[in-house]
Amino acid sequence: MFHYRPSFIEWLTLVCMFPIVICTAGYQLYGSRYFHDVEVFAVTTSLIVAISLTCWYFHFMLIQKFAAFFPTFKDMWKRVLAMIWLDIIVLKINMAIAFYGFDAVHLFGYEFVHENFVFSSIIGITVTVIGITLCETEYVFKKWKESLAMKELAQMQYHEQEFENLIRQINPHFLFNNLNTLSSLITTDPAKAEYFLDELSKVYRYLMRNNQEVLSTLGNEMQFIGSYIALLQIRHGQAIQFQMVDLTSFEDRILPSLSLQLLVENAVKHNMARKDRPLQISISVDGQERLVVENNLQQKPGNVPSNKIGLSNISLKYKMLGQPAALIEKDERTFRVRLALMHRGEVEEHHQVLAHLPA
Numbered sequence: 001m002f003h004y005r006p007s008f009i010e011w012l013t014l015v016c017m018f019p020i021v022i023c024t025a026g027y028q029l030y031g032s033r034y035f036h037d038v039e040v041f042a043v044t045t046s047l048i049v050a051i052s053l054t055c056w057y058f059h060f061m062l063i064q065k066f067a068a069f070f071p072t073f074k075d076m077w078k079r080v081l082a083m084i085w086l087d088i089i090v091l092k093i094n095m096a097i098a099f100y101g102f103d104a105v106h107l108f109g110y111e112f113v114h115e116n117f118v119f120s121s122i123i124g125i126t127v128t129v130i131g132i133t134l135c136e137t138e139y140v141f142k143k144w145k146e147s148l149a150m151k152e153l154a155q156m157q158y159h160e161q162e163f164e165n166l167i168r169q170i171n172p173h174f175l176f177n178n179l180n181t182l183s184s185l186i187t188t189d190p191a192k193a194e195y196f197l198d199e200l201s202k203v204y205r206y207l208m209r210n211n212q213e214v215l216s217t218l219g220n221e222m223q224f225i226g227s228y229i230a231l232l233q234i235r236h237g238q239a240i241q242f243q244m245v246d247l248t249s250f251e252d253r254i255l256p257s258l259s260l261q262l263l264v265e266n267a268v269k270h271n272m273a274r275k276d277r278p279l280q281i282s283i284s285v286d287g288q289e290r291l292v293v294e295n296n297l298q299q300k301p302g303n304v305p306s307n308k309i310g311l312s313n314i315s316l317k318y319k320m321l322g323q324p325a326a327l328i329e330k331d332e333r334t335f336r337v338r339l340a341l342m343h344r345g346e347v348e349e350h351h352q353v354l355a356h357l358p359a
């Protein structure tokens with residue numbers, strides 16, 4: 001709480017505007033005596049400055065709290081109105097301490113005059129509303145710069161992911177493994193070979209189509225992952241086991257395209273899968289309606305090559321959509337990733353940033 005550091009614009013409002021408030025209050029307290037009597041001026045100014053600095057510090061600290069409660073551009077008017085009400089309350093407290101306090105101790109013979117108290121409060125509120133306007137302008141400009149920087153980063157990440165998706169589509173290792181499996185099945189089990197070829201075509205069709213899509217529904221992702229899992233299970237048999245709960249009620253929820261496949265692929269890539277020690281992957285939804293992809297940890301020996309894009313790229317997309325990043329949980333036995341499942345309305349405000357990325 002006490003680690004708050006005022007910004008440059010907040011210091012600027014203090015230096016430029018507080019003299020107006022202080023001089024107005026001093027004049028309303030003592031009239032022309034305030035400017036002509038050195039002792040009255042020095043003591044009164046010192047006390048008002050001490051009171052005002054304390055109120056000012058907590059004032060702007062609370063403004064930062066309001067900015068956290070109302071962070072988006074659509075919340076700007078809520079944020080401004082909240083700050084104006086806060087401004088009125090803080091100024092009233094500030095003036096009340098000065099006027100009623102001076103009256104209570106009869107400092108330099110001062111007696112409370114209600115009209116002077118009201119006038120000083122109005123001037124103080126007017127000046128600090130101007131300060132709030134400057135601070136809000138700085139805040140909006142700061143968010144605008146962050147948005148530009150994030151868009152540039154997203155474009156870079158987008159191109160990296162697009163390249164990675166393209167590699168995944170034509171990955172010789174993935175393709176040859178599946179063709180070898182298909183070749184074996186043709187001679188041993190033609191019916192299963194036909195099924196395998198059908199699922200393989202679905203996987204490649206979805207990869208090529210959704211390479212250009214930013215978001216997808218959970219229903220579409222689950223249909224795709226069903227085909228992807230079918231290929232893995234035919235290739236690995238009982239070495240990989242999948243468990244999926246019924247997610248029908250969440251089919252219309254939104255998530256970044258190909259996220260589910262990336263998490264399953266990540267589990268297979270980094271873990272051993274043997275018949276006597278099967279890799280177990282589960283897909284479910286937790287109590288907070290987040291998608292959960294979990295696997296038992298039996299990591300492959302040595303360092304498995306990683307493109308370092310996957311999870312960070314998913315988290316970046318969630319951040320740009322105004323959602324929490326992917327939550328990664330890992331212990332000695334389990335690796336788990338939780339992804340927010342969004343309603344369509346939740347992404348409308350931020351989706352345009354992603355939607356305008358180059359195709």
